[in-house]
Every structure is written in C-alpha cells, then in structure tokens.
Amino acid sequence: MRWGTAAGAVALGLALPAVVPVGPASAETADCGQAFQDGQPVTADQGSPLVEQLGLAQVVEEVGVDGSGVRVAVVDSGVGAGVPVDLVAAQAFGGAAPNDFASPHGSVVAGIIAGAPVGGAAERPVGVAPGAEIISLKVLDVDAQGEQQIAQARQQGQTTLTPQAVAQALDWVAAQVRGGNDIGVVNVSLSVDPGVAGVDVLRPRLEALAALDVLVVAAAPNVPPRGEGEEQGATLGDPPTEDPAEVVAYPAGYSQVLPNVLSVGSMPFVDADPSSGTRPSYFTDVVAPSDGAVTYLPDGSSCALGFASSYSTAVVSGVAALLRQRNPDWTAAEVRTRLVETAGGVTDAPNAYGGAGVVQPYDALTRTLQVDPVTGEVTRSASAPRSTTQAEAPTPQEDLLDDSRQDFLWWGLVAGAGVVLALVLRPATSRLRRR
Template identity: 30%
Template sequence: MPRASLLRASLLRPTLTAAAAALLATAPLLAPPAAAADKLPYSDQCQFPNGLYPGRPWSLQRVLLDELWSRSKGAGVRVAVIDTGVDVKNPQLTAAVDAKSGRNLLPKGLKDEDGDPIERGKENGTTDTVGHGTKVAGIIAARPAAGTGFVGLAPEATIIPIQQNDAEGHGTTDTLAAAIRYAVQAKAGVINISQDTSNAMKPSDDLEKAIDEALAQKIVVVASAGNDGLDGNVKETYPASYDGVLAVAASDRNNERAAFSQSGDFVGVAAPGVDMISTVPSGGHCSDNGTSFSAPYVAGVAALLKARHPDWTARQIVAQIEQTAERTIAGHDRLVGWGVVDPVRALTEDDRPIESPDPQNGLSRAEAPTAAKFQTGETPDERNTRLATYVAVAAAVLVAGTSGTAVAIRDARRRARRVAGVD
C-alpha cells in the first residue's frame, strides 16, 4: 500500500458528501447559540445541535457507575482523540478538552470533489464538521450535565483533540503516524484511533514505528476493529492489528458481537457499539453505531486504570481489561476477543498487574451440588421432633385423664343421690 493510503472512520453511514459537509460547516452560524441546545427536544435524527438525551443510555446502565467512580474517575490522564476534531461548544466537552494542546494535522489547500476549497478548521483541532470526533470524545470524558443521564466513563480525564481526518477522508497513514507522534509529545496516557485503512493490506512501516514509539512510553493505544464483519468476513485491519494495540470489536445489548463488527484473531475485546448515545457539535446528543464508538468506551476504561495505576505499563493495562472482560468460553475467540469489557471488574479485581490474560482464570463455572452428610445417629432435628411428639402425646393423655376423672366423679354423685332418694 502506498504511504498516502486513505484512512476511514469506522462508521456505518457513508462518508458525508462535500455538500453535506459544507452544510454542517455553516449550520452552527444559522442555529441558535450552543446553550439553546439544552432547550431543543431530543431528536432521533443526528443533527447539530440537538436536544439532550433525557435518560441513561443502555451502555451506561450496564455499569454500576458509583462503584466504578469510587475507584477512579480518570483524573490527571490525558487521552488523545485522533479523529475529525472535537467541538468544544458542546457544554459537556468544554471543560474536558485541553484546547491549547490540540492540533490540526490536515494539509492546507484541500479541495472537495467540485474543486471548491475545504475549510480546514481551527489549528487546535476544535473544529468538527463531521461530528465523529466529538462523539468519540464524549464517550470517553464528557462531564456530567443537568437534564441528561449521559456522561463519559472517565469524567475527569482530559481530551487532547488531534484533527487528522475529515468528511472527505483526507487522512492518510502519514498524517496518522504524525498524529500519534504528536500525541506522545503532548503527553497522552491513552490514544484512541477510531479509524482504519481503506483495505486490509499492511500499510507503511512508519505507522507501525509510530505505534511502537507510543507503546515504549507506556501509552495505551486503543483502535476500532472496523465494520466490515457482515457475512462472517474475517480480515486484519490497521492500526488495530499491530502488536500492542488493543483492538475493539462492537457488542450489542445481549453482549454478543454486533453483526457489522469486524472479526479476526487480532480482536482484543468487545464493547458496546450499537445505539451509542454521545455528544455532538454545538450541544446535545445523538445516537450512532459502529466500532468507532466501542473503542472510546474501552479507552475510557483504560484512562480509569491509568489514573489508578500510573506505574502500570501499557501491556499490563491492556491485559487487565482483557482478563476481566465478560466471557462464556475459556480463552480468546475471533468474534469478541477475550470478551465484552467489564469496567467495574477491571477496576476492582486489580490487586496486582498481569502481563497477559489467563484463559481459565475469571471464567464462570457451574458448581456440582454438595452431597448431604451421612448421619449414624439421631440428628438434632430428629431429636427435637421426637421430644415435641412426646410433649403432644403427654398433653393429650393428661387432658383425657382429667376428662375421665370428672365424668367418674359426676356419675358417683348421681348414684349416691339416687340411693338417698333425692332423684
């Protein structure tokens, strides 16, 4: 594959057309101020801005958040979101994003398919006309807000926005490698990459070298597995398939692989990726599907672990997430890897670091029934029953004896009176 091979976000929808991208780019100028999004009704149509999602999304309902956050909230951990940018006008992301550390790595002078110039966006990566990067960032570290049950899994982590792709797919393996190296420079503890190369061929060596440089700095690299898994399709995707990268598949509400989720031996774990609620540009939320939104779910768990165990290596954090995932079979499979991520278990069964998951440890097994003990004498229950029977019989005898005596006395008196001529 040539070094300039295109990258694609792991979305189920087709890439936006130039006209749609231009419309989204101008929408914030025509819409009410961002704060007004709080007053908009929530719409199932993904629009920018949108209303607040009123409840708690299913992907968060499966987690005991109070127990999780009693262990860690991700404070002090910096998570690089290498994506289409992160819009800080969404109130739940304003305090979560370190705009000063952001970077726009898209080339200058880009044009759309009609030859018109494409707005490059802010140099600090806080422009997102697609909405993809804003959703990814929200799943990781959105702050709590009134009026919605949606919140990031690591609500005290910090997002580093790195704009490296756009609606036209101008991201390349070169810009992705540059983004990874910039994330290292910006002191990221976790890197989230919700995109993959446009085909299954292994890209240039430089991208792999950039991944290795990040891993050498104990940075956890999380990447989406891809959405080409329909009909049992099995293939490797990059950068998810590189050694040391935690590749994330998508699971559904039943903890099974989502039909679209890419399968392969490289898959590390699965995470919710269906009907995923998250933040959108200018305010509010919308729902989306894809491994793009499974990866940040796991990146959020990695941030929680990183804050709780700052001395653990990237391999140890990945192994912890894999070991504590929910699974019903021993070992690894190509559909969901080591299982569906369990955030609470990852943060509570963490007494010591491990280097790799154990295929047997942590797997739930049925227990055989315990045989009853053989008694050679009278049991306490049997003795109590016997004594109770004795008491009942004695009481009955006493009552009968008393009644018999009273009858005898009465008859004797009647006979005496009859003899005396009284009757």
C-alpha cells in the same frame, strides 16, 4: 466510514449519517447521524445506558474513580468547542483545518469518553470517564467514500484521512510525553487497511509510544459497505463470508505484536443483527457496547448512537482512563492485559466476533492480577475465594484410664499420709522400747 483507493481503504468506524436508529430512546433523543445531517440541535433527555450496561455506578461508589487526572488523546476529525468535555489541547495534522467540523465523528467519540452529564445533572451521566482530560488531534476534515469523493473533497480544500496524518499525530503525542506532558491513553477510532500506501509508517510510531508507556486503543474493522441491494453479511453464528484470520486493519492489528495496543470491536444491542456493525476478525481483542449511547455533536447538542467499533473503542478508552487513574503505576501493558483478562468471555478461546469478551470495568479495576509490566503476561491470577471457618479449640479425647487414675490418686494419698504419721510417731515408739 471507508475511503477506497486503488490499493486499499482508510476507514472511520461508521458514517454518522448511516447510524443505526436507536430503539429505546425517547422521542426527544435524536439519532446523532440524522441530527447532524438535518443541522438541527437536539437534546437527549436521558443519560447514557452505557452507565448501567458497564456497571459504572458501582465503579464510582466502590472504587471512586472517574478518570480525573488522566489525559486521553483523540486522533480523529477534531472535537468541537461546544462538546462538554475538559478539552486541554487541540492540534491539527496533514493539512486539516483546525475549526472545520464537517465530520462530527471526533466530537461524538470525545463525548463517549468524557462527556459531562446531560444538562449538568449528575444523575444523567454520559461519558465513561467524565473526569478525564481530552486532547483533540485532528487528522481529517471530511468523511469521504471512494476515490471520487476523496478527489472532490481535496478539490474543495478539505483533507481526508491518510496514514501519514495519523503518524504525525502519534509523533506529537510522543514528543509531548518526552517533554513531561503525561498522556495515558490514545484513542484511534479509525483504521487503515493493509494495502493502503504508507500504512507501514504507523508501526514505528506505536513502538515509540510503547517505550513511553502510552496505551493505544484502536478500532477493529467494521462490516465493509455493500452495494445497493446486497445483503449486509452473515449473522452471529453463521459462517463468515471472509476468513477472520485475514480481516485486519491498522493500528488495531498491531495488538498482536505490541503490548500497548488494544483492538476493540463493536457489541450490538441485545437481539440486534451483529452483521451491520461487527466484522468477524481474530485480531479483535475485546468488544464493548455502544448502541443507544448518548453523546454530543460539535455544537454541544446531545444525541444517541447505534453500534460500531469506533464508538466501542471510545468506551474502552474511557475504561482505560479509569484504570490509569486507579493505579498510576500500572503500565500500558498491564492496563491492556487487565482489560482482556477480565473481559466477560473465555480468554483462552477468543472468537472472531467478540475476542476475549465484553469489557468489565469493575473487574478490571479490582481483580487481583499479577502482570509482567513490560510484556503484559499474567504471572498470577487470584483464584476463586475459599470459604473460611472460625478456628475452635480441639475437642478433648475420652480418657479411658480416668477411673484407675482416680483410684491410684486416693490410694497414693492414703499411703503418703501413713508414711508421714509413722515419721511423726517414730521418736515416741523408740522411747517406749528403751523402757
């Protein structure tokens, strides 16, 4: 969702009412955006396909992590009380109303990160890290598009997104960490364009969080909205309509200069047109799936999503929580590097649509990497495993002198026996001579 101003735009990943319809979901699994728009509670009768797509069953079985003990701050539109997550704190900033959930975006994001299984059944999991604790940091009331809608919302006493409100939320996180309240991950499924007034307040806050070892996972830009009748944009493989080197939004864009910031783009469903949710940018670090993901609305009803960078960002925040549980000694820079270096792509040649590739939770958790804890630079990576063979005793070489040695041995024994016999008989022979 984007809000235009004279100087630029502030954006959430995607407007929920405009969510791409889900393909393989069952009849009882409603589209999140439509369900919220209709005001009707729905029930998803299936777990999230993210579990299979990300190999999370293997993570649980072999690594044994679910995010327990890790706190994830969700900087968004607030998390409704009905969302089945472990909500440990909630704050509002920039004048946002604490209990206004006109925008379900924050609830949806929290559900992706740590939502409990549908219906409480463990075999129908939802959240990537269901054991993680959620902190709701509300920075807006409504999703408004364009200056007219922003003005109208403000006339009604509702807040819209500003970089200043995001900065206040990040300040709160820093203060909590300094006070001993450990927050391992901050999810920012929204973005601010470079031209927006006040966008420069974000960098010093992110630098402060870097010094406090807090990982910030932020959404890369989505495809900008088009006018009626306009095409959505280029498809994967086609030349982009804008220079990917210039497509940047913040705080995600700071991933190029700060070791604790990770920029995440959307990965569309197989065979889907990426142009409806993926905006090519060289500022994207990694991508993750979200299409068809089951999550929750503010009232606790479950529904399914399309693909957008804000949802993919939530997925990666969940994976980051798994890593921070797996090894609490890994710094934010190390966690970020692990997610990038183990992604399913070519890390030395990232592309504008996928960055380094698709996040691979199991590899990120288990691969042997030595990473500089401050800079995040890889100092050593495990090579491909070598085949090993059982050690064996050496084969004895043929003894070419064996026959001669045996002959020498026998003749030596005969000669030795003769010498001994001569010594024994010597006294008797001497007496015979004297006679």
